[in-house]
Amino acid sequence: MSALAALASYTIKHHLRHRVYLILLIFGVLMLGGVIVLSALAPDQRLRILFDLGLAGIEVIALVATVFLMVNLILEEMESRTIYLILTHPVPRHTYILGRFAGTMCAVLAGMALMALLHLALLLPSGWDASWAYGAAWTAIALKMVVVGGLALVLSLFSSSANTAMVLTVFLWILGHFTSEMSFLAMKSQNMLIQGAVWLTRSIVPDMSYFNYRDFVGAAIVPGAAWFGWLAVYAAAYTAVCLYLSSLLVSHKEF
Amino acid sequence: MARTPRAVVLAFLLLVLGGAHAAMRRAYSLPFPPLETLVATGRSLQDVGITAGGFRRAAADLAWVQFLQYLAAPGGWSAEGVRDQTLRVTRLDPRFKEAYIYGAGILGFFRNMDHPHMAIAILREGIQHNPHEWQLHATLAAIVYRVEEKPEKMLRELERLAHAPDAPPVIRGILGNTYLSMGELEKSMVMWELILESPAPEGERERAKGKIREIRLRKAKERRSAGRS
DSSP states (O other), X not given: OHHHHXXXXXXXXXXXXXXXXXXXXXXXXXXXXXXXXXXXXXXXXXXXXXXXXXXXXXXXXXXXXXXXXXXXXXXHHHHTTTHHHHHTXXXXXXXXXXXXXXXXXXXXXXXXXXHHHHHHHHHGGGTOOOOHHHHHHHHXXXXXXXXXXXXXXXXXXXXXXXXXXXXXXXXXXXXXXXXHXXXXXXXXXXXXXXXXXXXXXHHHSOOGGGGOHHHHTTSSSOOOHHHHHHHHHHHHHHHHHHHHHHHHHHHTOOX | OOHHHHHXXXXXXXXXXXXXXXXXXXXXXXXSOOGGGSOOOTTHHHHHHHHHTTOHHHHHHHHHHHHHHHHHSTTOOOHHHHHHHHHHHHXXXXXXXXXXXXXXXXXXXXXXXXXXXXXXXXXXXXXXXXXXXXXXXXXXXXXXXXXXXXXXXXXXXXXXXXXXXXXXXXXXXXXXXXXXXXXXXXXXXXXHHHHHHTTOOHHHHHHHHHHHHHHHHHHHHHHHHHHHO
């Protein structure tokens, strides 16, 4: 447990000092500033635009940070051979993976929390009625990032190329938003082969649309607590599978 | 020996994953129509691109801003253009009730438009997605009364809409103009003042200021002519 905490703490410090992380945070702040300008173009829908585009901005920055940091997390250490320094200690490889993953996610979530505070500082003086829906939307984005992080990590270890892993993660991110669309098209096609391929894809690719609670806020029927619970279980299980596979890949790697 | 527990752990995780996925989908169905219903405009790539990133409401917001810019652009609008811009927004986010009311209001009441059937079709689609939104029902009723030439009933519905705290400025503008054409200057003035008090788009505010000036001039003229007689 102490090895896990030490690894996570070391990873958080490493990321907080990372130039890319800081640049992304500054970019996030600037993006939130851009949202103010955009919302001024539609004054009667100003709050809606501030809410939607602000959360979208937080998600985009968090996505870039998660993919970039997670893909380079272990690949950089393998290239610079600093991984030997850690693995020469009595640290099981699954603890190493878990510690590094947890540290990276803590750094990303801290950045997201900071941007959310700035976002709320824009929303509240504009007359927005504070609602628990904001917290729910933020949490759903955070769960989405945890899933993306797990996916990026396993793909980076699988492909051993940072660029390929980043492209694959973003591709799966986009595909994950089309799973319900694919089901709709498969249903229309009536072709068993297409339906089977869609079912397989839908089972492998994370169902990203379900994490978009920010898009359900204005819906006539808002998802209940049970749905949120299942979403958390789904995110945890998907991430656990990714971490388990990452751990297997690292344990089979020759350093 | 070590392989069996690994396989068991993986199988257990996959089982939990599958179960949670099924339960999540059962507990809530996504509130968006399929992408094939999106309206094809010159900005379809933008709409699909943003939706592909999972930002459906954000895509509708940007489309809304572009709709307002379309209305503000010099060169006039066409009824088909207003209909397509409205449907572009509402197909991206079918809960965007203000967009239905705005588009239908223009198509159903503006003199240079006068396409109530297009407006009715837009509102019917809106009501299908938002059956409990009274403002959509009231706008539909007002347009139907206008087609059936029942002005009292039409005005009653528009009054109800215009005095709601979140009333779209376009409805207040329509009512203000209707009262103006009927010679009801005081009632018309109330509508334009309501627009100025609300966070309406700049174009609407400028229009309201112009109408208020016009009403004041007409009142002064009436007073002068009353004084002479």
